[in-house]
Amino acid sequence: MTHLLIEPAQEGREDLAAYRARGGYAGLEAARTRGSGWVLEQVTRAGLRGRGGSGDGRPIGQKWQRVAASRVPERYVVANAAESQAVSRKDRYLLARFPHRVLEGLLIAAQALGAREAYLYVRGDSPEALDGARDAVAEAGAAGLLGGVSVTVQPSAPTAVSGEETAILDALEGLEGYPQPKPPRPEEIGLRGRPTLVQNAESLAAVAALFRLGVDRVRAVGTPTCPGTALFTVTGAVDRPGVYEVPHGTPLAQLLALAGAPPREEILAVLPGGLGSGPLRPDELDVPLTYEDLAALGSSLGNSAVVVFRRADATLPDLVRENVALLARGSCGQCRGCREGHEGLLRALEAGDATEARRRAEVLLYGRGNCAFPTGTARFALRALQEFPAFARP
Ligand code: SF4
Known part of the structure; x- marks a missing residue:
């Protein structure tokens, strides 16, 4: 299996010396030598897609270009490792085990966009991830790699939506960390009113891999529309739960086999992209892991947290009701449509x-508030209600 983002053989945390021995920070050096235009061109040519929890896989290059196009010279860059959505573990895993890969990607972004201040916004209840981030910044600073960029490690706010990008800006400005109305997007008016790139931690590790390995090497893996690899958190009814790196386009069944999932006939349903993704039936598990293939099925890659449910452990109505109850508790409640929409859906399921x-x-599907959280709940519920025999219309 090709690995671009992690080294499976690495024991413990990869420190600066180990990362440099694998080519780490050579990409940052090249970015600083060749300049912003070249960096933006490489990121755009590579076609990498954002790996955040929104699951829409927006091209990273487009996001960077929007910040670069601003006439406001003062910009900020933020690595989003808040990982507030339930089940996902990949971003805190990266920070705990391979923090220099995220930091290098963040410094490349700062260089490309002319930012002098950068933030690592890390899940506040993960001491391993926070320690990894702090150690990496200290090591890189002592080695003179920060290049005059001030990097702050900030623990995330304790809410279920703290990883939403406007919620991060809210928290970094000293507020409670709630999603804000959009537009404007952070790339236009972000932290302290300045253009701000908020990029998921895994996405930044993919950027570091791109500048370490080159566009051709990255595009040789995955699919034409989804180049490279992705990290998946696999959990639920599997023998070997954990974080796995596989190329985009890998059949879901192959990933499930790596994690020791039960045979298909024992599987009730699989969520491919976190609790807010459409559940897949056992006969759909050969789907390639790309944004497009999952969207075509009415599901999504989401935060790539794969949850396996076994027939012997639950019935589908129970699973749907419990998952919606969990999601309803995650709503921050500031938007009436989201709050009341979740309550109404749950009441109907309970009845x-x-x-x-x-x-x-x-x-709920078309958004009832400041963020996409209710859309995820709706996607999950609608697909379960439409595609599973347990909910067949009379
Ligand atoms: S849509 Fe829901 S989760 Fe998002 S900000 Fe509004 S209340 Fe909070």
Whole structure:
């Protein structure tokens, strides 16, 4: 299996010496030597997609270009490792085990966008990830690698939506860390009113890999529309839960086999992209892991947290009700449509009224607030209600 983001054989945390021995920070040096235009061109040519929890896989290059296009000279860059959505573990794993890869990607972004201040926004209840981030900044600083960029490690706010990008800006400005109305997007008006790149930690590790290995090497892996590899958190009814790196386009069944999932006939459903993704039936597990293939099935790659449910452990109605209850508790509650929409959906499921549940989920689907959280709940519920025999219409 090709690995671009991690070294499976690495024991403990990869320190600066180990990372440099593998070519680490040579990409940053090249970026600083060849300049912003070249860096932006490489990022755009590589076609890397954002790996954040929104799951839409927006091209990283487009996001960087929007910040670069601003006439405001003062910019900020933020690595998002808040990983606030339930189940996902990949970003804190990266920070705990391979923090220099995220930091190098962040410094390359700072160089490309002319930012002098950078933030590593790290899940606040993960001491391993926070220690990894702090150690990496200290090591890179002592080695003179920061290049005049001030890097602050900031623990994330303790909310289920703290990883949403405007919530991060809110928290970095000393507020509670709640999602804000959009537009404007952070690339236009972000931290302290300045253009700000908020980029997921795994995405930044992919940028570091790109500048370490080159565009051709990265594009040789994955698919034409989803180049490279991705980290997946696999959990639930599997023998070897954990974080796995596989190329985009790998069949989901192959990833499940790596994690020791039960045979198909024992599987009830699989969530491919976190709790807010459409559940897949056992006969759909050969789907290639790309944004497009999962969207075509009415599901999503989401935060690439794969959850396996076994028939012997739950019935589908129970699973759907419990998952929606979990998601409803994650809503920060500041938007009435999201709060009441979750409550109404849950009430309908508890009453066993699939028709009303469908209606409620359809209302939630098109967004009822400041962030995409309710859309995830709706995607999950609608696909379960439409595609599984347990909810067949009379
Ligand atoms: S849509 Fe829901 S989760 Fe998002 S900010 Fe509004 S209340 Fe919070």
